[in-house]
Structures are given as structure tokens and as C-alpha cells.
Amino acid sequence: MKELKSFASDNNSGAHPAIMEAVVKANIGHLKSYGEDEMSIDTDEVFKEFFGSQARIHYVTTGTAANVLGLRAVTHTYNSVLCAEQAHINNDECGAPEAFGGIKLVPIPSQDGKLTPGAIAPYLGHVGFVHASQPKVISITQPTELGKLYTLKEIEDIVEFAHDRDLLVHLDGARMANACAALNCSFFDMTTALDVDLVSFGGTKNGCLMGEAVIFLNPDIGQGFPYLRKQAMQLVSKMRFVSAQLERYLRDDLWLINARQANSMATRLAEKAGAIEGVTIKGDVDCNALFAHIPPEATEILLEKYYFYIWDEHDHTVRWMTSWATTEDMVDEFVNDIRKAVEAVK
Amino acid sequence: MKELKSFASDNNSGAHPAIMEAVVKANIGHLKSYGEDEMSIDTDEVFKEFFGSQARIHYVTTGTAANVLGLRAVTHTYNSVLCAEQAHINNDECGAPEAFGGIKLVPIPSQDGKLTPGAIAPYLGHVGFVHASQPKVISITQPTELGKLYTLKEIEDIVEFAHDRDLLVHLDGARMANACAALNCSFFDMTTALDVDLVSFGGTKNGCLMGEAVIFLNPDIGQGFPYLRKQAMQLVSKMRFVSAQLERYLRDDLWLINARQANSMATRLAEKAGAIEGVTIKGDVDCNALFAHIPPEATEILLEKYYFYIWDEHDHTVRWMTSWATTEDMVDEFVNDIRKAVEAVK
Amino acid sequence: MKELKSFASDNNSGAHPAIMEAVVKANIGHLKSYGEDEMSIDTDEVFKEFFGSQARIHYVTTGTAANVLGLRAVTHTYNSVLCAEQAHINNDECGAPEAFGGIKLVPIPSQDGKLTPGAIAPYLGHVGFVHASQPKVISITQPTELGKLYTLKEIEDIVEFAHDRDLLVHLDGARMANACAALNCSFFDMTTALDVDLVSFGGTKNGCLMGEAVIFLNPDIGQGFPYLRKQAMQLVSKMRFVSAQLERYLRDDLWLINARQANSMATRLAEKAGAIEGVTIKGDVDCNALFAHIPPEATEILLEKYYFYIWDEHDHTVRWMTSWATTEDMVDEFVNDIRKAVEAVK
Amino acid sequence: MKELKSFASDNNSGAHPAIMEAVVKANIGHLKSYGEDEMSIDTDEVFKEFFGSQARIHYVTTGTAANVLGLRAVTHTYNSVLCAEQAHINNDECGAPEAFGGIKLVPIPSQDGKLTPGAIAPYLGHVGFVHASQPKVISITQPTELGKLYTLKEIEDIVEFAHDRDLLVHLDGARMANACAALNCSFFDMTTALDVDLVSFGGTKNGCLMGEAVIFLNPDIGQGFPYLRKQAMQLVSKMRFVSAQLERYLRDDLWLINARQANSMATRLAEKAGAIEGVTIKGDVDCNALFAHIPPEATEILLEKYYFYIWDEHDHTVRWMTSWATTEDMVDEFVNDIRKAVEAVK
Structure with missing residues (x-):
């Protein structure tokens, strides 16, 4: 088998050697399963160092799972989620938000995959009108599917706009490390500090084998998530092999x-x-x-x-x-x- | 971190060293993602050696996913799936078959988690009656949640009973290696040779890190499964790290x-x-x-x-x-x- | 067309002449649609005379809709609803609770379709265990599918048992008029007075053309129901033709x-x-x-x-x-x- | 109660006296329920006179139900339905197509609610790409939500475009009588003759109390619909009171x-x-x-x-x-x- 010369996607890369080493080291014998092992519990603590102590972290195996389950956890089926027309949730998840999330997506025209309060506003009508899905979440992707970045100020403006209207803000951060590196800021700066409500955190594209997480920053949302994750077929039994990756990913920069x-x-x-x-x-x-x-x-x-x-x-x-x-x-x-x-x- | 002295579940074990080694070896640089890499395609061929050339194999990350998605792929929401009251799908998947599979389960009383044609028959009434879910699949677990085995003859009898009534047979084989070892038979003997229609194949409990599969043996079912798997959040991007496990798992006994x-x-x-x-x-x-x-x-x-x-x-x-x-x-x-x-x- | 000599079901009867007359009288020209007409609003008030002022009443067109939507409104998909194995929701709704309600049903063996605290108790294990659907509602049918009645005391005992365990009680009252007549009690006596949480109220079998309702008695549940009803395809446009039936049904005994x-x-x-x-x-x-x-x-x-x-x-x-x-x-x-x-x- | 002076919607009108009379006449005593009565069976035959002998007709109580269930019956959850952004299914059904139909909608920009092959074509990419919902149905509304009509030729062109690409055409005909009257054509001319695959037929807005239907014209689709309708809470028990309306609606012009x-x-x-x-x-x-x-x-x-x-x-x-x-x-x-x-x- 020969390596591919790929400039197609960061998904084509393998795993970073240090992360692979962490997986190998996690293989120490018997541990509790389903995320009750010490290794997974410790990794939660590491995440809290990055996202704040109120963060609740739930590991999943794909970015689609992070997006769909995070959004499902904070919506009723009669809610809608507003996103750029180019959003991964709209185009690249084979209808998972609708079919497995029970979510009505409202795609908003955009040149570069970025939303603005001005672009969102016209799509917020019909609040309280029983015939229309009720807006509940604005989902932004950072960086966007077109490789563009929101500035922190732009995210802040969207969060303010959203919270003024009783909406939540979800950040699809499948590649958020690239965004933080480019903007020279921390995960905290980009999310918790700006009052973002929930995050899809991606590790796979940036060096993990398979490691993603749903992170709830708003303490009032996502309470039943552990049941939802299990029901959504995403509670892996030997969880240590996921959490060990993410622990190493976050360590030593x-x-x-x-x-x-x-x-x-x-x-x-x-x-x-x-x-x-x-x-x-x-x-x-x-x-x-x-x-x-x-x-x-x-x-x-x-x-x-x-x-x-x-x-x-x-x-x-x-x-x-x-x-x-x-x-x-x-x-x-x-x-x-x-x-x-x-x-x-x- | 110290190892657990566990007799709780085979899920508490780690990964077999040879399988961990295969994962490490799969980390060779860039490869196509989402299962289009050579490694995953080759692993399909290895599975066909065990299950027959008509088998179609789809990797997923949890046993619940294998069960729910396999069953969803072969049912309409107005169908029912008959299973023992002790079945994993009935008790241990947090309602996933209903909520994410759109499946009506009909739990059948059983002493040891085993079904028989005689036990199933009374639950097959109301065919063609629009008020009742229409039976479509008999799901058996081998070995059962109570550690018991169906003989090959018992499986054959259930399959014959099922096919006579236009029903399919699903075998939940999260631990089917243990069953084959105990019965001294091959995977083929236990499934393909008996005309079982679809199988949830488990590798995780018996030495993998995370490796399960839905296997369709009946050529007439499961056609749209690749879309369903993606939609169900189970299409991992760096699939090689799953398929490499299973390839090694199957090799050299x-x-x-x-x-x-x-x-x-x-x-x-x-x-x-x-x-x-x-x-x-x-x-x-x-x-x-x-x-x-x-x-x-x-x-x-x-x-x-x-x-x-x-x-x-x-x-x-x-x-x-x-x-x-x-x-x-x-x-x-x-x-x-x-x-x-x-x-x-x- | 000749009338059927039917002892098959009260569904085979037509409409009571007084109710048909009410429908004819409701045909007075233009009125607001979707339940915003005065006639529907007035009927709500009539219902409150029977069920108490805190009752919230939502009209639907079938008993299956009343059951499924009432239950869906008070559950997460990871919850379960406990019912007698003979319950209409378990046998006669073609899997609607599972497929359109997202509900895991736990059928409990019963001789006459009645539940008791003692019969329910063994099915309430696994609270807080992420692998198991979490019990949320006990659904009883009055009278049962086998024509049997709970005494008021028996209902009271179930409600007390339920509330002690943070469970809700749903009463499927497709034929509750027959039950109240037989027990010589009012609707209020049978539900509100006993702290039943929600009711499927049936009018069709007892003289309406098509008139059922979901009634929430517990003020803490069912808040988003109007959206859910619309989404569930049950918000009829010319609602007056449903509410006029029920208004007349309740009037003059x-x-x-x-x-x-x-x-x-x-x-x-x-x-x-x-x-x-x-x-x-x-x-x-x-x-x-x-x-x-x-x-x-x-x-x-x-x-x-x-x-x-x-x-x-x-x-x-x-x-x-x-x-x-x-x-x-x-x-x-x-x-x-x-x-x-x-x-x-x- | 005084009549409303309404120019808001044809939903605000009452029932035509002749239709009300038909409902009253249907009240002849006991008949079979759930659509098995002679009256409902006869009405099917009347519909076939209008839509052709291969038509299969299923009565429902709301236009939303007709749309959602018709579309659900012909799609997998990994399919998409393309419609104008103004479509009722996109804006006025509170997310029912997504939540109760399991459908991904692809809204297409339009000035007057009309689609054309040229407008649809750019949204048909990604066939066979597992990450994208697979197009299956083009849904058109006649007349549109903006009161505009497709000519028969325009419908024919869309059907040809669709069938060339293995797509179905659904016509949302909540007001199709108005369209046929304006175009001076029959229901047959507008649908069956043009090879439209399925129709949501509306009677309510044009004089019925509550009477809509899903009509499958393509003989290869919609086979399990009776189960789906029951499961979707739309199988009314005293069906004669719906079918009698529609029979009269179709009779005597x-x-x-x-x-x-x-x-x-x-x-x-x-x-x-x-x-x-x-x-x-x-x-x-x-x-x-x-x-x-x-x-x-x-x-x-x-x-x-x-x-x-x-x-x-x-x-x-x-x-x-x-x-x-x-x-x-x-x-x-x-x-x-x-x-x-x-x-x-x-």
C-alpha cells in the first residue's frame, strides 16, 4: 500500500505520532468502559482547562455526530437552526440533522460561508406563529467550508444578536484549532469568553485517529445528553481510546x-x-x-x-x-x- | 492509572497487542478517507472469505449502531422486529431502535434469552391488519445476554420459520466469535450457510479497540446502507483505523x-x-x-x-x-x- | 347503502343527531381558522368547567393522535412509557408511538389490561443507567381494551406511586365517558381530582363524527404543544367543525x-x-x-x-x-x- | 357569534351547503369504520373517474398531512425533496416534512413560487455522493403560494426533466380546483395526463369541512401507505364523514x-x-x-x-x-x- 499524495482534505492525513503513542499507552489492561474510566474522566478536566470549569464535554466519533447531537440536545423538533447555505450540516451530512436530529434547517445565502446579524435577521420572522418552525439556534462554522474566518468581534456580534432574541449560538469547530492558530487566540477566547453556547470540537482532522466532542458551555442546556449520546449509537465502549487521543492533542500545544x-x-x-x-x-x-x-x-x-x-x-x-x-x-x-x-x- | 481487576464485561479489556500493532501500522501517511482507502477495501475482501462473496460489509463504531442501522435498513417504520425480552436492542440501547431506528420492538418472554418458533408464533398475528405493526424481522442474539447458545440447528429452524412467513433473520453477533469457538464452527457455518439475512458483527469485545460491522448476506436487502450509515453519523473519516483492526482480527485465527x-x-x-x-x-x-x-x-x-x-x-x-x-x-x-x-x- | 347490524365497535355508529345539528349550525360563514375562531375558544372554556381551570385543551382528529402527541409532548426520546401489554398504544396504533412519538414503550403483562403499582414496580429499574430508557410516564386506559374499569382508588394509587417516583400519569380516555357513567363520577373526579397529569379525551366513539382532545392537567407539562400539533399534521383549518361537536357533546349531559x-x-x-x-x-x-x-x-x-x-x-x-x-x-x-x-x- | 368579513384565506369560509348536506346524509346508522365502509369505497371510484383507474386515493384530514405523508411514502430519509423556497412544505408546516416525514428539503430561490428545470438543475449535484442527500422528488405547488399558475406545458417540462433524472414529481394541489378552473382543464389533464407521480388533493379550502387526499398516480410508488397513514395518526374511524364530503365535492361539477x-x-x-x-x-x-x-x-x-x-x-x-x-x-x-x-x- 502506498501513501496518497493528497491535497484533498485534512481527513486524508493519518494520526500524529504522539497521538498514536498515547493510544498505545492507553492499552494498559482492564478499565471501566463507556467513559467511566479514569482516563476519560481526567480528559474532561483537561478540556475544562481550555473551555472553563462550567464546560461539559461529551466525546463522539464523527463531526457529523457532534453537530447533529449537540443541536438535537438543545432543540425541539418544532425549532429551526439557522446556518449558512454552505454549512456542513446543510450539505455534507446526508440529511442527518433532519432525519436523526429532527431539526429544520434554514439555510441563509452567503458568499463565503459566513453569517452576519444582517443576513440572519430576515429569516427570523414568524416567532409565535404556529405554522412556522421556531428559530432556536444560529450555527456558525469556524473556519467556514470556504476556508474563511470570523473575527472574534464578528462572533461576539452574532452571539449578542442571538441572545437578544433568545437564540443559542452553536459553533461548528471541526477545524477550530486552525482558526485559533490563525487568529492567535485560545479556544476559550473564541467560545467561552464570547458566550458561545455549544461547540462541536474536532480533533480528527488535526492529528487524531478519531476524536470529536460536543461541548456545552451554557450551563442551562444539554442536560440529558448522556442518554442521547447512547441512544444515538455514539457511546463507544472502550472510550479510553478516544479520550487518550484528545488528552494528548490538548497537551504540550x-x-x-x-x-x-x-x-x-x-x-x-x-x-x-x-x-x-x-x-x-x-x-x-x-x-x-x-x-x-x-x-x-x-x-x-x-x-x-x-x-x-x-x-x-x-x-x-x-x-x-x-x-x-x-x-x-x-x-x-x-x-x-x-x-x-x-x-x-x- | 492502575488496571482494574474486572470480571464485569469483556468491554473492560483493552486491545489485543497484535491489533494495536495493526493500528500503528495503518498510520502510513495520507490515504483516502471515508472508507475509500485500499486498506478498508481489502478488509471487505477478507470478510467475504469468512461470510461468502455475496456479503456486503459496512463498518461502524458501536454494537448499538450495528444493530439499529442494520434493522433500520431492512424495515419500514410500520414494521416490527421480534426479539427476546432480554435482547440488547430491547434493554441496553436506551431506546435507540425506536428513536433512531424507527422500529417497533415486540419483546417475547424467554428464560435464557433464546427464541424458538413456538415462542414467536403467537406474536405474529394481525398480518395485513392496518392497526398493527407488521412483523418483518426476527432478531436473535448469539450468544444471548444470558450467555446461552443457539445450536446451529436451532438457528436453522428459526430461519426456516421466518422465511416461510416472509420474515428476515438478524443475528446480533456482538460476541459471535465466542459462539463460534464454543460450537466449533465458522462464521459462515453459523450465518451464511443457514441463510441468516443480516448480522451485527462484533470485534470490540474480543480484542479490538473499536470495530463492529453490519453484514448483509441476503442480496436483496440493505441497498441504501452507505447513505444511511453516513446519515446516522457512523461514517468515520479515517476509516483505515477501524478496518485495519478488523483485518488483523480475522487474520491468523x-x-x-x-x-x-x-x-x-x-x-x-x-x-x-x-x-x-x-x-x-x-x-x-x-x-x-x-x-x-x-x-x-x-x-x-x-x-x-x-x-x-x-x-x-x-x-x-x-x-x-x-x-x-x-x-x-x-x-x-x-x-x-x-x-x-x-x-x-x- | 344499507346500515350495518354491528356489535363490532362503537366506531361503527354514526353521529348523534344533536351533534350533527351542532355541526350544521357551525356553518355560519367566514370565521378565523386553525382554532382561533370564537367557537373553538368557547369550547375550551366548556372543557375547563369539566376538567378545572388549569386544564389546557387541544383538539385532534383521532385517538391515536391524542395518545401519541400527548405522550410525545411530555417525553424525551430517551424516556420510556409503561403500559399494559394490551394497551391501544402498544397494539393498535401501528407503531405510531415509536415512529411518530419517538417513544420506547414498556409493555407490562396484565390479565385484564389494568396496571397496578405492584405490576409496574419491577419494570422501573435502571434509573440513571445510561444504557436504559428512562421511565417517565405510566399510561393507563380507562376502560381498558378488555372493557374493565379502574376504580377511582386504583387510579389514585397509581398516581401516588408514579408521582413518588417522578413519573407522570397519562389516562387514555378514548371511552372515558363510558367509564364515568359506569362509576357514576365526573371527568373531574376521575382525572383532575386524582392528579392525573394528562388525558386523551375521546368523543368520537360516543356520538361525535370526529372529535378527540389532548388535555394537560399538570400545569408544568406540554408547553410547546400547539407547535407539535401543527407539526404532527393535526391542526385542522376549519376547527370549528371539530370544536362545535365537542361543545355539544359536553352540554346538557x-x-x-x-x-x-x-x-x-x-x-x-x-x-x-x-x-x-x-x-x-x-x-x-x-x-x-x-x-x-x-x-x-x-x-x-x-x-x-x-x-x-x-x-x-x-x-x-x-x-x-x-x-x-x-x-x-x-x-x-x-x-x-x-x-x-x-x-x-x- | 358573528361572521367574519374575511379576505384572509379560503380557509375562513365554512362548508358549502351541498357538502354539509352530504355529511348529514352520511349519518345513516352503523357502518364499518376506518374507511372500509361502502361510502368510502365508492368515493374511491369517483376519484378514479377524475384521475384514471390506476389512481390510489387515501383520505387525510389536513393539507399538511397530505404533503408530508405522500412525500414520506416515496422517499428514504437520505433522499431530498426539491421545492420553491416559498413552498407550503418549506414555510407553513412547522417543520413537519423534516420531523414527521424524515425529509431533507432543498428550497430553491424563486420569484413567484414557481420552479423551472433551469432553476432546479444547479441543485441536483452530488448524485451518488454519500455525504449528500440524494434528490428524489420535485414538489411543485399549483397554484403557488403567490397565487401563480404553472401552464400545463410548464408542468410537462418539469415532469420530463424529473423523469429523465429518475426523480418523481409531487403536485401540492391544496387549491388545484382553482388552478383547473383558471386553466380550463380537468384534474386528469393537469396530473395523470402529464405523468405527475403523486398529488396532494385539497377539498377543504374550496367548500369541504375537512377533506384532503393523497393520490398516487404512479403505480410503482406508495405501496405501504395504508400502514403509514394509520401510523401517522390520520386514519379516522368514521371515515364516511370525510369521504361523503369529497364524493359530493366531485359530483355535479x-x-x-x-x-x-x-x-x-x-x-x-x-x-x-x-x-x-x-x-x-x-x-x-x-x-x-x-x-x-x-x-x-x-x-x-x-x-x-x-x-x-x-x-x-x-x-x-x-x-x-x-x-x-x-x-x-x-x-x-x-x-x-x-x-x-x-x-x-x-
Whole structure:
């Protein structure tokens, strides 16, 4: 089996060696199961150091589970969740929010996957009108599916707007480490300090094997979550193998080191590839995703050796994504091949 | 952190070293995600060697997921699933079959968690009657929640009974390795050869970190399952870390060696503990679970050092369970402590 | 089209003429829709005279809707509802509680469809255990599916037992008028006075065209019900045609007169048919349903002219049910035909 | 109780006298329940005269039920239904399609509530991609929520587009009588002849008390619907009182006479009110709904006497709707009052 040369997704990376080592070390014999082991309980405490002592943390195995179950826990089926039309919950979870979350999504048009109070406001009508789903949560993704970042002030504004209207704010943080690295802030700064109510916390894309969490920051929500997680088929028996990953991920700045590596490799790729005639990088690169215009024939040549997504067939945009495992050499080799491909098709 | 002295559940064991090694070896860099990697595709082929070429295998992370999603895939919400009242789906999944599977369960009284055509028949009335859920699946657990085994003939009889009535047969095989080891038969002998329609295949309890699968043997069912699995939040991105476990689990008889170890340790415990005056082993020990009458005061003493479940407070029954990781020394130490505890309370 | 000679169900009767007249009178031109019309609002007030001022009343179109939505409104999907195994919610709603209510039902064995604290207690284990559905509601049916009545004291005992354990009590009162008539008590006596939490109130079987209601008596439950009813497809637009029925049903003792007629016709039938040699009435006749042993060949003869259900093919039991529309002449003609049929097959 | 002067919705009208008479006549004594009565069976046959012999007709009590259950019957939860953003299923059913239908809706931007193949096409990507809900149904509303009509050719084009892509077409016909009257065509012409797959047929707004139906025209879909309807709490016991309405509605052109009256009263209102200086009718009036710009102060005056909706507060648009029960005198009186109100605020 040979490794893939991938700029497709940070999901294509493996696990960081230190995290793999933590998994191996967790294999110490018999422990209690279903999250009642000391290792999982200790990891909760580590999370509280990052998110505040009132945080309640529940581990799950996929980002879709974190999103759907977090949202389900804070809504009635007659509530709606407002999100950008590009949101993962709207496009990339195969209808899970509706079918397994019992949630009505209200997708809001957006250019870059970001919401603003002004964009949300027109979709909040009909409060108290029995024929309409009642808005309950604003869900934002940080960074967005288009690789863009909310500033802390922008998040704060959305939270204020939401709380004024008795709405909750959910932050889909599948890649929140990349966002914090880019904004040079802590998880606490981005969530607890801004009164975000609940978070989907992702570890998988940034170096774990499989480790995600639902984190309730608002003490008034999510009370029955342990039952819901079990019912939702997400209570793994040998939980230590999940919590050990996340404990290591949070320790010794590993999450930050990994995220910085991913982000800086994206910047390097943007700078070097963007300098090639015939390649245009679309917009700024906020984190670890970039979008480029490139001749479609060059894309075809590159796809023989590399794995990445054509984002829009019509305007010849491709998405390139870097990860904690992307190295300078990988970027440079890729840039070299891009240059050759573009020249070959001139 | 110190290891637990546990006879509570095979879930308390860690991962078999060979399986942990396979996980470490799977960490080779970038691979496609969501099960499209070669490693996962190859593991499918290994499963087909065990279950036949028509088998379709879908990996999930919990036994509850395997049960609920397998059953959901083959039922309409107006169907019912018949099971023993002791079934895991009825008692131990926090209502997941109903809430996330859309399934009406019909629990059937049973002494040992086993069903028979005779016990099922009275619950099959009202076919075609629009007010009644329409029976669609008979779900059996092998071994049962009470540690008992169906003979192959008994399974065959249930399948014949089911198919004569246009019903499917689901086998909850969270511990099916233990069953095959005890009955000295292959997975194929126990399922495909008997025309069982779908199987929940468990690897976690017998040495994996986290590895379960839904296996459709009947070619006419389960077509949309990949969408359902994604929607049900069970499509993990770095699937190789699941499939690598199961590939190793199936290779070199590891599943069988582990299951035999668990079973033989239960037999050893039953023989040695059963010989202690004041301790009575209830019934035969078919696999790796045993139930014992023991003075409640002795149980209290033992629970200070060991972890296991009081099964029935009223008749002073405890459940002891062994695993692939249980050793002769552990059993003998435990037996010794049982003897002391029983003597201490005489 | 000719009328059916039916002793099958009170559902086979038409509408009482006074109720039909009320529907005709409600047709006065334009009114607000969806229950915001004065007629519906006034009917709420009439209900409060019967159930107390704290009652909140929501009209629906079927008894299944009343049961499922009332229960859904007071449960999380990880809760369970305990009921007799014969309960309508368990057997006669095609899995609606599970599929549309998200409810785990725990059916409890019973001889006559009645529950007792003693029968319920063994099914209340596992509180706080994340693997088990958490008990939340005890649902009783008055009269039961087997035509039996709880005394007020028996209901009171169940409510006390429930409230001591933080459980709610739901009374399925599809035929509660018959129960109140038989026990010579008011709706208030049977529910509000006993601290029952919520009621499915039936009007259809006792003289309405289509008129049922969910009534919350406990002020702490069911807050979001109007949204749930709309979402559950039960908010009819021209609500006045439902509420007008129920207003008339409650006025001038119509509900009581109708129920007494049904009950007394059942008693008459039991006495007269029971006196025929070869016919045995099983147990006491509490309300308007009776169960009789009768030679199967006689049943065949009777079914040529009459419509009723064979309750149990094996022990030759039939169910006969009377309604507000059953007359003495109808009973006497039926008894005469029973006698002839039984004699013919001797 | 005094009648409402309503131009708010055709839901505010009562029942047509001939239909009320049919309900009264249906009250002939005992009949079989749950739709097994001759009256309901005969009504099925009447519907087949209108929709073709292959049509299967299932009565329900609300338009929301017809939409949600029809769509649920033809989809898996991992399918999506594409509709205009203004669709009733998207905005006016309180999330029922998602929560009780298990359906992912994909709302498509539209000016007048109409869809076209060109507007739909961009939303059909990701077929076979496991992360995305799989498109299955295009749902169109005729007339739309904005009172606009599809021509038969436009429907035909959508059906052809859909069937080419293995999609079904659902027609939400809550007001389809108004559409057929306006287009001078039959129900058959608008649905069966164009290969529409399933229809939500509405009778309530056009003269019934409560009478809607799900009609499957495509013989390959909707097989289990009777179970689904029961489970969805929509199987009324005394079905004759629903079917009798619809039978009369279809007989002697009553549906057409009523619809023509509603439509022509809307035209009259548009012509006469549109001639008032200060009032502008927006666009053409296709059926029985019209939208008008009118000074907001005039609206306030009118709302003291009349009941209608402010459609858009920002651009001072109101919606006026006529029904089968709207008379020329009512229109003329309303027009007179509009004139006075507009003049009063000049």
C-alpha cells in the first residue's frame, strides 16, 4: 500500500505520532468502559482547562455526530437552526440533522460561508406563529467550508444578536484549532469568553485517529445528553481510546503546533503556486484551505499524481487543503508539478 | 492509572497487542478517507472469505449502531422486529431502535434469552391488519445476554420459520466469535450457510479497540446502507483505523484464539468457583459469561477489589464475564478471593 | 347503502343527531381558522368547567393522535412509557408511538389490561443507567381494551406511586365517558381530582363524527404543544367543525346520556345472551364491551347478518360492543338470533 | 357569534351547503369504520373517474398531512425533496416534512413560487455522493403560494426533466380546483395526463369541512401507505364523514363551480380595487389570491372591519384571498371600504 499524495482534505492525513503513542499507552489492561474510566474522566478536566470549569464535554466519533447531537440536545423538533447555505450540516451530512436530529434547517445565502446579524435577521420572522418552525439556534462554522474566518468581534456580534432574541449560538469547530492558530487566540477566547453556547470540537482532522466532542458551555442546556449520546449509537465502549487521543492533542500545544503547520503550508502553497502564470489563488488564505483557478487540462494532469477536489467545474476552481502532516517538501514538489502542468497545456 | 481487576464485561479489556500493532501500522501517511482507502477495501475482501462473496460489509463504531442501522435498513417504520425480552436492542440501547431506528420492538418472554418458533408464533398475528405493526424481522442474539447458545440447528429452524412467513433473520453477533469457538464452527457455518439475512458483527469485545460491522448476506436487502450509515453519523473519516483492526482480527485465527481464551477462562472459573461451598454456578457455561449465586456479604467484600455486576439483587446472583485478556492467574487469584470472602461471611 | 347490524365497535355508529345539528349550525360563514375562531375558544372554556381551570385543551382528529402527541409532548426520546401489554398504544396504533412519538414503550403483562403499582414496580429499574430508557410516564386506559374499569382508588394509587417516583400519569380516555357513567363520577373526579397529569379525551366513539382532545392537567407539562400539533399534521383549518361537536357533546349531559345507553345495552345483552344455553359471558361487564364464549359454528351463522370480532380463535371468544346508538330492539333481535344460531348448531 | 368579513384565506369560509348536506346524509346508522365502509369505497371510484383507474386515493384530514405523508411514502430519509423556497412544505408546516416525514428539503430561490428545470438543475449535484442527500422528488405547488399558475406545458417540462433524472414529481394541489378552473382543464389533464407521480388533493379550502387526499398516480410508488397513514395518526374511524364530503365535492361539477366563483371574485376585486387611485394590484391575478400595494394607514383602517394578511410590512403589500363563499356584494362592499380608507389617509 502506498501513501496518497493528497491535497484533498485534512481527513486524508493519518494520526500524529504522539497521538498514536498515547493510544498505545492507553492499552494498559482492564478499565471501566463507556467513559467511566479514569482516563476519560481526567480528559474532561483537561478540556475544562481550555473551555472553563462550567464546560461539559461529551466525546463522539464523527463531526457529523457532534453537530447533529449537540443541536438535537438543545432543540425541539418544532425549532429551526439557522446556518449558512454552505454549512456542513446543510450539505455534507446526508440529511442527518433532519432525519436523526429532527431539526429544520434554514439555510441563509452567503458568499463565503459566513453569517452576519444582517443576513440572519430576515429569516427570523414568524416567532409565535404556529405554522412556522421556531428559530432556536444560529450555527456558525469556524473556519467556514470556504476556508474563511470570523473575527472574534464578528462572533461576539452574532452571539449578542442571538441572545437578544433568545437564540443559542452553536459553533461548528471541526477545524477550530486552525482558526485559533490563525487568529492567535485560545479556544476559550473564541467560545467561552464570547458566550458561545455549544461547540462541536474536532480533533480528527488535526492529528487524531478519531476524536470529536460536543461541548456545552451554557450551563442551562444539554442536560440529558448522556442518554442521547447512547441512544444515538455514539457511546463507544472502550472510550479510553478516544479520550487518550484528545488528552494528548490538548497537551504540550500539540493542537496548536499541528494547526500552525497546516496553516503555514497553505500560505506557502498559495504564495508559490499563486506566482505561477496561469494560476490564480482566489481571495485570501485564512487557514488551511485555498481555492485556485487553474486551466482544466492542467488539473487533469495533476490528478494523475495527486488527489484533490475540483470545486467548481464551470469556473475551473480547485480546492487544495493542507494538514498537520503536510511538509515543505510536499508543497514544493506539488508547486513544481503545478508549474509543469500549467506550462504543458499552454 | 492502575488496571482494574474486572470480571464485569469483556468491554473492560483493552486491545489485543497484535491489533494495536495493526493500528500503528495503518498510520502510513495520507490515504483516502471515508472508507475509500485500499486498506478498508481489502478488509471487505477478507470478510467475504469468512461470510461468502455475496456479503456486503459496512463498518461502524458501536454494537448499538450495528444493530439499529442494520434493522433500520431492512424495515419500514410500520414494521416490527421480534426479539427476546432480554435482547440488547430491547434493554441496553436506551431506546435507540425506536428513536433512531424507527422500529417497533415486540419483546417475547424467554428464560435464557433464546427464541424458538413456538415462542414467536403467537406474536405474529394481525398480518395485513392496518392497526398493527407488521412483523418483518426476527432478531436473535448469539450468544444471548444470558450467555446461552443457539445450536446451529436451532438457528436453522428459526430461519426456516421466518422465511416461510416472509420474515428476515438478524443475528446480533456482538460476541459471535465466542459462539463460534464454543460450537466449533465458522462464521459462515453459523450465518451464511443457514441463510441468516443480516448480522451485527462484533470485534470490540474480543480484542479490538473499536470495530463492529453490519453484514448483509441476503442480496436483496440493505441497498441504501452507505447513505444511511453516513446519515446516522457512523461514517468515520479515517476509516483505515477501524478496518485495519478488523483485518488483523480475522487474520491468523486471532478472533478464534481470543474467543477460546475467554471461553476457557469462564469454564475454569465456573469449575473452580463452583467447587467452593456456598457458591453455585447457575446452569451450564456456554461461552464467556457465567452467573453465580453467592452470599451477598461475600459479594460486598469482593467488590472492594474486583469489578463485576450484581445481576439480581433479590436472588443474590452475580454475573462474571471473562475476556480474551483474562489469564489463568487472574482466574485463580479471583477464585482464591472468592473462597476467602465466602468463608469470611459464613 | 344499507346500515350495518354491528356489535363490532362503537366506531361503527354514526353521529348523534344533536351533534350533527351542532355541526350544521357551525356553518355560519367566514370565521378565523386553525382554532382561533370564537367557537373553538368557547369550547375550551366548556372543557375547563369539566376538567378545572388549569386544564389546557387541544383538539385532534383521532385517538391515536391524542395518545401519541400527548405522550410525545411530555417525553424525551430517551424516556420510556409503561403500559399494559394490551394497551391501544402498544397494539393498535401501528407503531405510531415509536415512529411518530419517538417513544420506547414498556409493555407490562396484565390479565385484564389494568396496571397496578405492584405490576409496574419491577419494570422501573435502571434509573440513571445510561444504557436504559428512562421511565417517565405510566399510561393507563380507562376502560381498558378488555372493557374493565379502574376504580377511582386504583387510579389514585397509581398516581401516588408514579408521582413518588417522578413519573407522570397519562389516562387514555378514548371511552372515558363510558367509564364515568359506569362509576357514576365526573371527568373531574376521575382525572383532575386524582392528579392525573394528562388525558386523551375521546368523543368520537360516543356520538361525535370526529372529535378527540389532548388535555394537560399538570400545569408544568406540554408547553410547546400547539407547535407539535401543527407539526404532527393535526391542526385542522376549519376547527370549528371539530370544536362545535365537542361543545355539544359536553352540554346538557349528552356525553353521559350516550354513555349510559351504551353501557346499559351491554348489560342487557350480557344478561339476555348469557341466559342462553351454550353462551357464556366472560367476567363482569363493566362498560360497553363484553366477551362471550359461543360455539364457533354459531359465530359463523351470526356473522352472515351481524358484524363483530372474533377475539380469540382458539378459545372461541367473541367481542360484542354496544354504543350510544344501540337500542333495546337491536339487542333483543341480536339475542334472538344468537339463540337461534346456537340451537342450530347443537 | 358573528361572521367574519374575511379576505384572509379560503380557509375562513365554512362548508358549502351541498357538502354539509352530504355529511348529514352520511349519518345513516352503523357502518364499518376506518374507511372500509361502502361510502368510502365508492368515493374511491369517483376519484378514479377524475384521475384514471390506476389512481390510489387515501383520505387525510389536513393539507399538511397530505404533503408530508405522500412525500414520506416515496422517499428514504437520505433522499431530498426539491421545492420553491416559498413552498407550503418549506414555510407553513412547522417543520413537519423534516420531523414527521424524515425529509431533507432543498428550497430553491424563486420569484413567484414557481420552479423551472433551469432553476432546479444547479441543485441536483452530488448524485451518488454519500455525504449528500440524494434528490428524489420535485414538489411543485399549483397554484403557488403567490397565487401563480404553472401552464400545463410548464408542468410537462418539469415532469420530463424529473423523469429523465429518475426523480418523481409531487403536485401540492391544496387549491388545484382553482388552478383547473383558471386553466380550463380537468384534474386528469393537469396530473395523470402529464405523468405527475403523486398529488396532494385539497377539498377543504374550496367548500369541504375537512377533506384532503393523497393520490398516487404512479403505480410503482406508495405501496405501504395504508400502514403509514394509520401510523401517522390520520386514519379516522368514521371515515364516511370525510369521504361523503369529497364524493359530493366531485359530483355535479361542484368543485368547478366553487373554484370559478372564487377565481372570478378575485378578478372582480382586482379590477375594481385596482382602479382606485393609491391602490396597485401586483402582477396578474391567476386564481383566487391577489397582492396589492396600499397605504399602510389605509390598511389599518380596513383591518378594523375586515380580516386579511399584511404580506410584507416593508413594501406595504397585503394579500387578499377570495373563496367559493365570496359574493359580488361582499367584494363590492370591500372595494367601497378600500376606496374610503385610501381617501381618508390621503
